[in-house]
Amino acid sequence: MARRSSVEVIPRAGSVITIEAPASPIAAGPFTAEESARIRADFPILGREVNGHPLTYLDSGATSQRPRQVMDTERAFATEHNSAVHRGAHSLAALATESFEDARARVARFIGADDDEIVWTSNATEAINLVAYAISNASIAGGDAAVRLAPGDEIVVTEQEHHANLIPWQELAARTGARLRFIPVDDEGALVLEELDAIVGERTRILAFTHVSNVLGSVSPVDTLVARAREVGALTLLDACQSVPHMAVDVRALGVDFAVFSGHKMLGPSGIGALYGRRELLNALPPFLTGGSMITTVTMERAEYLPAPQRFEAGTQRVSQAIALAAAVDYLDALGMxxxxxxxxxxxxxxxxxxxxxxxxxxxxxxxxxxxxxxxxxxxxxxxxxxxxxxxxxxxxxxxxxxxxxxxxxxxxxxxxxxxxxxxxxxxxxxxxxxxxxxxxxxxxxxxxx
Amino acid sequence: MSSSELQSLYQEIILDHSRQPIGFGGLTGDAAGRSHQLNPTCGDEVTLELDVDDAGLVGLRWEGHGCAISQASASLLSELVERGLTIEELSERIDVFRTAMRSRGAIEPDEELLGDAAALGGVSRYIARVKCAMLAWVAAEEAVARARA
Missing domain, CATH: 3.90.1150.10 (Aspartate Aminotransferase, domain 1)
Structure with missing residues (x-):
């Protein structure tokens, strides 16, 4: 009998939910029939019928289903220590804050980042908009030169992009006077890399591209794109919505400056996503949304902001969703990416x-x-x-x-x-x-x- | 095997109309009323032109692309108009059609008023497809409003 690896979820919080990986002597390769059956048993929805047939769910690229471990974790938080985070000194507030920050650390570790390089967002779309709006805020208010855009600067995307990684850049270009360009695809949908050096050049300030195409299922040549962006001093943003749930992703090994992904595509609940950003870049960016929980000193005239990630997390956060997303990450970790x-x-x-x-x-x-x-x-x-x-x-x-x-x-x-x-x-x-x-x-x- | 619900959604008459649509083509660009409708979730499109002749009867032509339901619906609407309808009669029938489409299967379309377009009644049970069936009719409604303006 092979040893089962297990992960504890919410270790400090009353009820402990243990996520067990399917026992398997096989170190690599697809799941065996036995493993598959055990995984499927964790997903109650897979047992239902649709139109008189057993559900065949082949829409995980849009949203994935949730295992009971993720749902139980969210429920355990709500029933046992629901409270506001980063405010209040009572016991529940402290427990909730600890669980919330512990969730951030686990999600950060999952993609090879440090804790303070993960900003919670509602989803990947909001994460991209956060970067785009922070950059335009820096551009308007004379922020750090590293994250400022001016007329004549160029933003480059690819012709493969999801609207979420296209329209925020169209709008940013319109607000700043920058020009939006794109790397075209060929008749099969593959990026035409022969044109890369001509399109990504000295004027390029941002290169935003998808890691895995949500239409084609192809994996982008991240190394080639990042190398060119670095050569010309452009920032890179990786849309990792279709990669982080499905393969081992190490943002530092990939060398990207920003990466975004959504929880609901990786066994987590809806309403939670994340922005990864290199620490110095996040701290160079001005806030996108402002309000409570993201400040140090406030007067009637002005405010000073906390460092990242808090400066990007104004208002009450999605606490139970973040904790449930960490449970999803634990589930994936236990399986092995x-x-x-x-x-x-x-x-x-x-x-x-x-x-x-x-x-x-x-x-x-x-x-x-x-x-x-x-x-x-x-x-x-x-x-x-x-x-x-x-x-x-x-x-x-x-x-x-x-x-x-x-x-x-x-x-x-x-x-x-x-x-x-x-x-x-x-x-x-x-x-x-x-x-x-x-x-x-x-x-x-x-x-x-x- | 396909269910009887699916068979009633895609009746032979609907598939026939989607393959060989009536009233397709010949847009002039200078009609009394014109409307372009787009279903952003699937990209289905209909551009419809409408004229009223000296006898007060509506003439209609359209172009577009999309699913079998949206194409058949535009064709069935054209066939209905070819019977000879005034603009008021067309407006009335658009309302009757919409009411049936929104009824979630509770209201059978009136064959007297809608002709073969009544075959689209099965669509009303599929909430996600009602927009497909309505596309050309919404275009006709807007074209009517513009022709009257």
């Missing part, structure tokens, strides 16, 4: 190969056999994605349809919408096969089969 990545890579391959084998189905992104995470978007020629999604839903299969918040990328690939299946730790090969069979059958139902 290398195993998670291997499990999903195998599912991604199965998805891409199975879907590509269906006549009239175009899989977006890397061709079958090339590196992709456990995610595949596809176009069933002759059937609109909404109709495909409706057909899948009829069989209890939950997949995402539409442009997945990436209109420019879809437009570049010559389509307005696609269907996306995205896997996670609890996804099985049988579920992937169920999807593939249903997609093939949808062609018959809608009469596009030759």
């Amino acid at each position: 290398a195993r998670v990545e291997a499990h999903e890579a195998a599912l991604g391959r199965r998805l891409a190969e199975g879907l590509s084998a269906i006549e009239g189905v175009r899989v977006l992104g890397p061709v079958a056999g090339r590196e992709r995470v456990g995610l595949a978007s596809f176009d069933v020629v002759g059937i609109h994605a909404h109709d495909v999604g409706q057909f899948l839903d009829d069989r209890g299969i939950a997949a995402r349809v539409g442009h997945h918040c990436a209109q420019p990328l879809h437009r570049r690939l010559g389509i307005t919408a696609s269907t996306r299946a995205s896997a996670y730790i609890y996804t099985t090969e049988e579920e992937v096969d169920r999807l593939i069979e249903a997609v093939a059958d949808s062609r018959e139902f809608f009469g596009v089969r030759p």
